[in-house]
Amino acid sequence: MNGALLAELYVFVLAIFVGIEVISKVPVVLHTPLMSGTNAIHGIVVVGGILVLGHATTMLEMVLGCTAVAFGAMNLSGGFFVTDRMLEMFKKKPSDKKAAADKLAADRREKDRRAGERRS
DSSP, X not given: OOHHHHHHHHHHHHHHHHHHHHHHTOOGGGHHHHHHHHHHHHHHHXXXXXXXXXXXXXHHHHHHHHXXXXXXXXXXXXXXXXXXXXXXXXXXXXXXXXXXXXXXXXXHHHHHHHHHHHHO
């Protein structure tokens, strides 16, 4: 092994350990925004893969490039679908508000009816 390859391998392993430490410290509340940011970064990676694929010369490079771009696009779109579903879980449904308002109004009418019966 030459020195440059050893240094790159060292940086790669160090990045794995740092990534694990950083990810394990992320609170659950921040997961969705961080996932959206990661999807945006992955979109840039897919565009870069397409640009690199444009300079492919051999059939092997073209097949590997097309495969990489296809898998990257699937990962990108899947990440956005998952993020969208997670954000939908935090939204309140309009029907829930209407049902709560209807229940509150019914409770008030019942309370007023009982108060009227007591007065009579």
